[in-house]
Amino acid sequence: MVKCITLRWFGHLERLAESEMTKVVILGDGGVGKSCLMNRFVTDRFDEHSFHTIGVEFLNKEIELGGETYTLQIWDTAGQERFKSLRTPFYRGSDMCLLTFSIDDPPSFKNLEMWRKEFVYYADVKADFPFLVVGNKVDLERRVEREEAEAWCRENGDLPYIETSAKIATNVEASFMMCLKRWANIESNQERLTMPDTVQLDGGGSDRRLCSCSS
């Protein structure tokens, strides 16, 4: 359950009142399409032969939700093991985290747990940080069942789950919107100091709706 999330802009300092940007980190195995998701979302382009990410990369995207404009600062990380020590410092200060895998690649799904742990450890957040689980490449043949993925999400604190394809532009914007909505909900909850349970349900409901659009 989502409880109190302290947004940290800079390490250990308290959250600044005027954080204009929302920092989103995309994690997942090398080759599951993290950069492609980001590029599809930000520039609406898809590059079949994109080069693997060096350490980190980030893009800005302005997005409107409920009449307000948010600036997402999207950090794309390198999935390769050799960049491990270099990407972890960037986790700090994240507001949201997209855990991605590729539905045609079971090992990448298996590794979600590892990614979640790595993020929780290095971002120095509680295990109930609001993750969003993204199953990418729905345009390919499925080798990870949706039920399987949903089951994992349930077991790991009812994480919302969405399936996307950066290639054919399915649900890409929806996933980021979902991400932002969760964050905005948490934000406003914090301000109102209300119980988060209701939000969780709301969030879940809208997630399901977004998912059904895709298939």
Next chain:
Amino acid sequence: MGGTKAGVWKVGGEGDLSGPSTRAEVHMEQVLRVLQAAFQVTQDTIDRLRTDVRTRPAPEVNLQLSIKEARELRPQTVKGTTNPYVIVSVSSNSASHRTRLERDTLWPKWNQVFTLPIGNLQNEVIRLEVWHEHDTVKMQGLTAVRDIKGMSRLVRGTTAQVQHQASHLLGHVLVNVKDLIERGADGWFDLEKNERSKERGSIHLAGSVTSKAQLENKSRQSYDALLARLVYHQLTATKNNNEHSEWLRPWDGHLSGPGAASLAQYAIMLDIGEAALHLAWWKVGSRVPTADAVWVLARLQEVQAAISKNLYQDEELLELRSSFCSFIHDHTERLKNLHKSFPPSSGVIARRQLTYTLKALQCMQHHAGTRALLDQEGLLPLHEMVTASLATHTKNWWTTVIEKLRGVRTTDQQITHVINIVKEAHDFLAIAANTYDAIFLKEMNIPYMQTTYLMVSKKVNPCVRPLVMNIYNSLPPLGDQEEEVGVDIYRLDAGTSLWELYMNLSRLYQLSDRLPAEARAESGVREYHRWFSRGVLRWLELAVCRAQSMIRRAVELDMLEPQDDYCKFSSSASDTLGIFIDVKIWWQKLAWPDPENSAVVLTKILEDICSSVLTYSNLIREKVEHIFHQHENSTRVFITQQARTLFREICIGLNNIERVRTELVNLPTQFGFHELLQKIRESDNGDAAAAQLEPTVDRLIANATENMEAKVTEFIDTVVEKMQPTLERAVNEACEEQSSRPLLAQVLDPTLELTIDQLNTSNFKRFMWRVWEELVDIFSTTVMRNTERRKANYFGGVRKILEATLSFLSPADGKGLDEETAMTPAYKSLMELLENLRMSSESLIAKYYQERYDEQLEEILPCKARLYAKFLFTKPGKLIVEVIMAKDMVVEGDACSINSRSGGLALYNAHQPIDSYVKVQLVPQEWFPGTAIFKTKTQRKQDPAVYEQTFDGPQLTQDSLPHSDMSKTDDGVRAGFLLFTLKDYNLPGFTNTFIGEAVVPLSSLPCVDSSQVHNVTHTCLTMTAPGLDIGYNSLRALHFRTGDKVASSFIKKVSKRLIEPKAKAGTPVRPDEDKARSRSPNIRERLKLS
């Protein structure tokens, strides 16, 4: 050969006689008698011959004994080996010879040749004793003891040493010369000792007997002996035989005067040939350890030249072979001790000696004759032997180095030792690189540095890597407490031991710069920086924490006073930038070697810096706002002294942010990001990687800069917001007084004077701009408030003040606003409004028609109908208008005929008949008093409706047309207009429906002679309805004049005809007011906030 010689010996003296030895046993006297008879030799002659022979010295026979090798010797040392040498002697002679000492082997190879004088070939016996020389016992020997046997050997060795026994007999063998020769001059002989049957190993010997044929040789041997003696004497005399001082003065083959002279004489006496001399000198010279390598090489080349000319006998070649082997052996041994044999400290001498030693070895390898001899010994190619020796050298060196790490337990001690090991490795390799590498590479094509570097670096790796990785992996994660206690020991920062280790490794790695890339890729310390990456990231984490608290403190302590006369920012800005410089210095010192990784780490550093910078901006702003709140009461903010101080502080705050912001833009360059990118581009796939990294950093910086700029802007907004009442009052005063003084001289001038001093250029411009916007806004408000109660000349005055303000704010020196850009839409709109407000109502009406006419020409409004008409002035001065026909008429609400325009002439709408008529009049009416309005007859239900009616207007000529009061401004409104209005006739009692109107400026009418009237062609006019969404400035101005009858009645009339967009239905005709107000919603909102 051996057999025949034996026969010669048996006969004794009768060298010329030959035959099997068995036959020699025939009685000598009988043989003599037979011979005497046969050759008729007298008894006297025989006696004489006999005496002659007997007086001759007995011929000496020599045995060339080659002691080749031994096998399966009994182990003697603790290591289970022996240090064997052989002493050989002949039974008939007391002289003995000794071989070289071989160390640590059970299978020694001596390959040494000795010339032994043989008395009697038949029963001469050679005695060979194989001795073991004891090791000098060192304490470390204890550690090498492996078992009981080793222990007993150690005890024996130690005992022997105590009893001053240097050697121990391993075994001996007596060899009958005859036996040796009969075995084919080559064979193995078993060693024995004390008649015990124990296996003692065996020795490999070869030998051949020489006599008369080698007489020359014999004489050379005596020459050799003399030479050796002289050389020894020479070296002893000059004290040059000490190995340790050998490099001070290598012996260059020089002998003392008398010695050399007697030697030369001896050579002549013995009649030794040149080749033999060369051989002698080489043999002796090559064994002198202190001989100058250059000189030795020269001797070698002499010998080799002789070999090439086949000047040597087999025996001599054998001698040479042995000597070559010794030479090679000696020198490969010396190379195993490279640093001692050729000490780098003796510089050029050692290098020269090494160079020529290698040259000599290379000469042996490449000289066919020499190499053939070496092949007989089964020697490997010499460069391989040298390489092996060098490897042994490195191995031995490493053993002594690594010894230091033994038994070290604590991590700290380990680090200290490892630092030293890395340092020693560096020094060792540096010597290899600087002293030896070039020589080995040039002389023998041995990549000494490369081989050694790889060897050493691969040994360093397991020594250091696990240690460092363990330290970093076992560090606890950073806690939330601000002061990190206890972790600092392992911080990767200048001065810590890990830093020293890192730096040493870095230097070690840099040594590989001179190696080829593929060798570098194999280096054991290639990824040394990665071992530290956690340390680096940890440092960064700590750095961020520290930076945050330092910035906080810096802002707290900041008095907001300029640091000196030349800058306009205060201490906290410098402090903040100082933090970044610290990080920069650290980063530069770190000199992370992998560009790709560096770029990523640098991205992180920059992200952290950007965050810190934002924190700084926020803190500064908070601080200044706090000051602001304390002075809330001072109303005339910028005039009083107290306010001046306050204002200065604000300015400094602004400058601080701006200062940090401008530095931020330079940070990537300062941190060397672009050089990094360049390096990345040079690598494989580098372009793609660079294309990712560059925009990421650019975006990062751009984001931060924008955020800060926003902060600055907000900041300025706050300030200007505070100024607003002051400015508003000043504007009002200026407008009332119709003079720019109250605004410019009393408020703006002192304010700007203050600000231009305090603010830096960019902030000053921002401030000016913001003030200007605010002023335009205030002027607009003021004008709007006064539209209804002021006369036209008031607005003329305001207009002048506004213009003066703009030129005041945009001086020619460029320090202020750019005049062009300062003419914002809001300003232009305000100026136009003022322009209109100062005109007479009639002129405004004329202007309205002008605007309508412009619209008509541009065809931007939908066509309501087309009117065919003819209009002209006749020469005597009369206006003639002929209305011919109207068609394509569209009435509002008639859906079917909307398309009539595009439908063309043929479209006739029978369903909605229009009863049309045309009204013709001169406008503005006020300018043409008493002029009638003409109307055509109504054409019922016709489209096209044909009127064909001519109206004779009043007596008017173009010259007599009324001019508006605006004619001076040359805006096109010069005269009145001819207005055609098309209407749909309704039943009496209802208002007739307006369809469309068209205007024609009277000034554009043709003027012809009355007789030419019929020649003037008709004109097709497009009739339109006025559009609201276009917005008529003239109408707006008229609208404000509620007290003016002309204006209000006109507005009333026109507003009926406006096409009112549905959304805005019902709004009054003040189209531009909203526009003016909504220009800058932010300002409004912000104002409300206060």
